[in-house]
Amino acid sequence: MRREFLFLSILVPGPDHPKISLDVFLQPLIYELQMLWEHGTEAYDVSCQQNFNMRAVLMxxxxxxxxxxxxxGWTTHGRLSCPYCQDNTDAFQLRNGRKSCWFDCHRRFxxxxxxxxxxxxxxxxSKKVxxxxxxxxxxxxxxxxLRDFGANRTPDCGGNGHEHVYGAGEVHNRHKKSIFWDLPY
Incomplete structure (x- = not known):
């Protein structure tokens, strides 16, 4: 495989980052991945000297x-920012400034x-874990x-126009349903 096909980079034009709307830029990629998974594409195997149907997957x-x-779709700031711990976090707020702190929260792993x-x-x-x-x-x-919290996909709600997801910041930190859930695998 040639080097230029090893990585897929997404460059979003403009001075601002897309925030929640990144899924809009990923729609063509998701569509092509769905087609390559379901139907595949004709490819040639040099070692066997024959054609075969190649399928692709985003790993x-x-x-x-x-x-x-x-x-x-997981908010990476606030007390519940760790996607592994979710609501079982040991994060705490600093006394001065009330910033969330995760120092010493992952020794249990x-x-x-x-x-x-x-x-x-x-x-x-003086704390053992x-x-x-x-x-x-x-x-x-x-x-x-995602079904229980009612998170919407970005293309369904039009860019950054997401409504507040029930329980966000208290029970979970989800703010949208990622477009990657549209992939069949």
Whole structure:
């Protein structure tokens, strides 16, 4: 495979980032991925010297945390910003300034016999961590959450015109249903 086909970059024109409306720019990509998954395309295998039907799938995206929020529909700021912990977070507000803080919230993901879990001096003063990490959430559970909270897709509500999603910032941090849920896999 040639190098120019290894990465897909999306450059959005204009001085402002698209915020929630990034899905509008992804619609052609999602459409093509759906076609390649359902019908495939004719390709030639040089080693076997024959044609075959090649299908394509989007396996993952690599992005920074703010871009993850735009792609996934999970708000990446506030007390519930961790997509793994969700409402099982140990985040707290700083006394002066009332900023959310996640310092020392993820030691519970370390193995139970890890020395950092027992350390009272390297992290929050005189605190040991014995909690188990929250259970990992699968795709079916996430889809049920999206249905329950009533999150809309960006193309359905017209750009950044999203309404407030029930429970956002209190129980969860979802603000939209990502366009990636339209993919059949």
């Amino acid at each position: 993952w995206t690599i992005s920074d945390f703010p871009a993850y929020g735009m792609l996934s 370390l193995p139970s016999d890890h020395p950092y879990r027992r350390s009272r001096t390297l992290f929050t003063k 014995f909690d188990a990490p929250p259970p990992e959430i699968d795709g079916y559970t996430l889809l049920e959450q």
